[in-house]
Amino acid sequence: MNKKLLTWNFWTAVTALAVVVFGLFLIYPLLSLFISSFQDPATGALTMENFAKFFRKKYYYQSLINSMWVTTCVTILSIIIGTALAYFMTAYKVKFKGAVEIFVIISMLSPPFIGAYSWVLLGGRSGIITQFLTELFHREWPSIYGFSGILLVLTLKLYPFIYLYVSGALKKIDASLIEAAESLGCSGMKKVATVIMPLLLPTILAGALMVFMNALADFGTPMLIGEGFNVMPVMIYSEFISEVGGQANFAAAMATMMVILTSTIFLLQKYIVNRKSFTMSSLRPMQVKQLSGFKNAIMHLGIYVLVFVSMIPQFTVMYTSFLKTNGQLFLPGFSLNSYVIVFDNLALAITNTYTYSFAAIFIIVLLGMLIAYITTRRKNWLTDIIDTLSMFPYIIPGSVLGITLLLAFNDEPLILSGTALIIIVSLVIRRLPYTLRSSSAILYQISPSVEEASISLGASPLKTFFKITAVMMLPGVLSGAILSWITCINELSSSVILYTGGTRTMSVAIYTEVIRASYGTAAALSTILTVTTVAALLLFFKVSGSKDISL
Amino acid sequence: MSVAIHIDHVVKRYEQVTIIPDLSAHIKNGEFFTLLGPSGCGKTTLLRMIAGFNSIEGGQIKFDERLINDIPAHKRNIGMVFQNYAIFPHLTVRENVEYGLKLRGLDKAAIKKKVDDILKVVKIEDYQDRLPERLSGGQQQRVALARAIVIHPNVLLMDEPLSNLDAKLRIEMRSAIREVQNQVGITTVYVTHDQEEALAISDRIAVMHAGVIQQIGNPQSIYTRPYNVFVSTFIGHSNLFAGKIKVDALKTFVVFNDGYQIELEHLGEVTDGQEVIISVRPEEFSVQEDGLQCTISSRVFLGKYVNYKLAFAPNMLVANQVSIEFSQDLGHAERIFEQGDMITLRPNKAKINIFTADAEAKNLIKGVKQYE
């Protein structure tokens, strides 16, 4: 009781702010969606028919099974790869560490479709790698399509999430705990399994949730290489927005199911994190060690191969962008033609992309840290609800969210449609979870007694937050913020609904080319996007003076 | 501008478990008040309640006349040294110490001066630009100390602030604390497990046990006239003998089980034949012709004195004592004994304490007060 009063003013204001933001930009738009999921398309009467229909047809419910299966596999694989990479990169000296980290981040930057399409070029039935292997072994080689392809593409795209989260947390682990384990005779994998992993668990779970949600929501990849391996997002998308004209109520019902499903998973994750989290006041971070000989070589090889493989789509895209084209067809030889074609409007798209993403990331970091604080340190039913709500936009297909936003804000009293503001709002709402998750993960690790120390010195909770807590959080937040930012840049599905001529972004421009198979120009745009992003990242690290990305 | 602290019937519960059932204490303005008690008895908990970091489940705490139960911690103008230091890991030593001063809006020159001074006092001026991760444990602790003292708070709360320092440094830090405390008159509540420290530094000491205050008093009375057996054995060593009261027409005696008896004039109300516990401190024995017979079972050298463990006939003693000890001052020892030697020890009758043999085990000496 005392505690609540202690901080009534500021944190209540934050809670109120969160309620307003989510209420206005999330609940209000989504409410009609949820209601329509219970409505009969013809009469508008309340019915459960939309849900019943889903479970009657294998075509539909099979996609749910497929989604869950592939998502689970992707999540597990990403955890393994991401955690291992983070551990080796943090604990041992790795040559060209900076470059490796940049590459890892860049491999997330794969605008919808184009990344997956690169894999078709490489691993499709007449893909370069497939052909090569077929000729080498004189037997039919499996192609990229279907389950295993989706698994590969998504894992390579999503393990960086885990990597960023975990390496942030690893740097916060108190080295003496690891030493304690060693002094008790523990080493290697055992040490990782019994001490490091449990300590990282809250963070890994936070990252895993992100991966899970992302994999579950991704529709670009299965759309392109699913080949009959139907998944929920594609289904929702096509029922909602197909050229053929689907059934909005039914799509809403599927979206509702997804929301319920993911909320359950989120609550489960939260429950475990709450039970399995502990504070560490880490004064001595882990020392970076030099591995020697054989082990060192193996580690480097592993890291480089992994990074190379995850960069393949980017390389392919860049390569493709310089190919000579004739319309939609790639011809032998190189040319800059694709760049010439996209040159019009390019400046606008680039400015828009970066203006929106920076504006959004600023709001995201601020909101993310504040909301993370109230949901971890000022727990009550309201903050619990806010925490859960914040995950919704993550799972609702972007295009659906875009449409609900458009419907909600295209009329008096609040006309936002057609403005940059609505795009930024959708970016903030959709990309907040990354920063929010990483912020609360890091908060779990900061000992409250440090905050108390500051308060005892006369700093109000508000001051303490900005001068102490926030500063200590920053390294951890940064990893989430980078994710938020990169995904803001990549964001397509809601922007494509919300943009107008003056607010087009790079990824919209890329998508526009992709949908009608103009891959040369798409690749050119994509390359420009990658290059400018790398430049922005490098600039950021230069200015912020930090050597590591995940810090 | 220090304040008096009035703690009235406070209660602390963690979920189901009651840690402090009902505790009252009044700490005077400018006083150096020490909480002493076994590990886990609730010292930190009480301190955090005064600081405002633990909720108060019942009762009230006042600073002078001001009820502070609901005043947020940062408005209480306290300084606190945490048991786990809680230094800001992202700030250098100097920045850590400056932190509180900056918040108070002092001008740069004043801050610099104050910080320089205090860094010198706690002897860490050489490390002022380091980050805490590169300090030794004791150095970290001194940063925490400096940070709390430098702001000259009304109330200074310290949770084992010297536990990682060597004796010399402890003594120096102690006088530094006392000095600052006297200069600006800070009411200080100090938690320590070190009795010598508590005795040396405190105006008054509260001895706690399982969330309950056993005795409050100045160091001397706590040590020489403990209110009950718990205090007697917790502060310093006490050898407990079983005995009986013998009251004849004129005099009152306390009789050991081997028949050795001592006349006591300053006992409170006792009845003839009443069972009692006789408490004798190791240094209150002297080797004499008459007294209690015992054998030396081991010997430890402790610098200023030698500590012997003694073996008595079992019926002489109260059960379950870890050891019975005699501490021989080396300044005066005529002879140092060997293991196995039989000696006769006479308790100093002016100093021994007599406790009731019941569960309360209260001191029977006249004039012993629980709260002073």
Add this chain to the structure above:
Amino acid sequence: MSVAIHIDHVVKRYEQVTIIPDLSAHIKNGEFFTLLGPSGCGKTTLLRMIAGFNSIEGGQIKFDERLINDIPAHKRNIGMVFQNYAIFPHLTVRENVEYGLKLRGLDKAAIKKKVDDILKVVKIEDYQDRLPERLSGGQQQRVALARAIVIHPNVLLMDEPLSNLDAKLRIEMRSAIREVQNQVGITTVYVTHDQEEALAISDRIAVMHAGVIQQIGNPQSIYTRPYNVFVSTFIGHSNLFAGKIKVDALKTFVVFNDGYQIELEHLGEVTDGQEVIISVRPEEFSVQEDGLQCTISSRVFLGKYVNYKLAFAPNMLVANQVSIEFSQDLGHAERIFEQGDMITLRPNKAKINIFTADAEAKNLIKGVKQYE
């Protein structure tokens, strides 16, 4: 299966700063060896080098004949108690203690028995299913202790393992440590800032200062015959007087600046007129007719004894001493003095130490060894 530890010319640098320039020590098999020294002198650093957590920039460390410089920590079969506890926050008390045993592949019943035993020894069996964050500081420290001891390592390294415990518990823990150590013969390296503890528990003590070992010896010789002034003042209090040697035909005297002189028979090589430092511990004074004249400037009650601060004529003393003290044993005190009283104190000539007045300040008493 304990081992001897040979430390030969080891060097430790943190980047540019050399913390340990060149340190050698030989710790015997099964010995209880204590590192004592001021905060920041490098105790933790040395311990961590033995454990394998700090790199060694020069020299070698051997366990028996086995060079361990490059053997990873987890293969050294050590037990370590960390200064900041380093308990696993995700494991309950019991799981923390079990951890090392499980790794050794013991069967369940054996683990349970061992853990039950040690939990009882360190008195935390009541908390065994709690997570560490809900323990008090002292309770956490005991978990750390139990966890390190229970595996019966070859070498047990303890970094201030008892710093957060009260005196009673400390003494109990001390005997628990010694007991386990004797039972299984663990070579133990112990870091503490508590001299009394060091004196009570150690087979041998190494006194360190700024990364250099000043003296290694058993507790008694360290206390009574410190090798140099640093050791003398660091271990226990020492009052340092300026003085001169007077050698006449037959006898050697040491002369205080007021002319008071004491005959000493056991001095090493000295020359007439040589300037020296005379070190007298507070308890080596006794109130007598003849001796050194001084005034009492303050008095502190410390339980067993009373500590007086003394004022001497300034020329009598070595400069820059925090205080000159006389500690009066309360078991024998005939009279307790007040502030301002003039008294005459005679140093106990069998106990005083004489040091050279140069920078080395070495002990001039015959037979004092630096390494024992």
Add this chain to the structure above:
Amino acid sequence: GCGDKKATSEKPAKTDKLVIYCPHPLAFINPLVTEFEKQSGVKVEVVAAGSGELLKRVESEKANPLGDIFWGGSLGTMKPKANLFENYTSVNEDKIQPAFKNTEGPLTRFTDIPSVIMVNTNLIGDIKVEGYEDLLNPKLKGKIAFCDPAKSSSSYEHLINMLYAMGKGDPEKGWDYVKALCANLDGKLLSGSSAVYKGVADGEYAVGCTFEEGGATYVADGAPVKLVYMKEGVISKPDGVYIIKNAKNMENAKKFIDFITSKDAQTIIVKQLHRRSIRTDVEPPKGLIDKDKINIINDDEAVVVANKTKWLDKFKDIFTSVK
């Protein structure tokens, strides 16, 4: 940016701007838009996305339309949504082929698009592909690019086409063929129109069911593909260009409709963009066979519209059951 808000919501009828919602690729849009801008002096803003997305936008923006022209979308898809669009008859209506007259009011026809089978000449070898029947050849098992008709309009048109063609005019009789075809798809069902022609052109599939322009572009670009007009019968449907109801730039929108149906524009379309004109006075594109040489059949629009959901569901059931 934010400043636009006022501008877009309060502009009077006379403007110099036009916002076009269009699912066509830049390469298709650019020549026509450039020409239009040159002729009219109107500044065109193109909002490109999938036709589904754009349609959804138009629907959502009803209260405050942000676009003026919806350019694209097959007639079958747009008919049910005709109420979203403004009635307008272009000045060129008299020159339009009779089959493509705007009888409904808002639905101006733009080009004529037959369904085709696209064949990769490198992969097909000596397998004969002349019509639907040939797709059942076991040698093609798993090598057919076919899109989920629920997700792609070209695939949907193909479904209708095969029902009528293989059912010999009675769609209900065509389902046996669909069943057989599904079995030969070997569980592969793509998720977007472009995946089909792109897939065939890239050599991922030997044959694919797509629309004429999709394949024709590749033929013209010199890819190893050819188009096959199903001998069992080809349905050809127009797509259109429509004015969004209450468009803010109404005048310019009308100008655009007039332009796009004009002889100039239609000529560009035929010459450069591989589509068939809806005008009477424009030659069919070079390289595409004459319409008279194709076995054109017709569906019954009323039946098709009425059965849309039912048929899509039926397809889903068939596909999942044979898999």
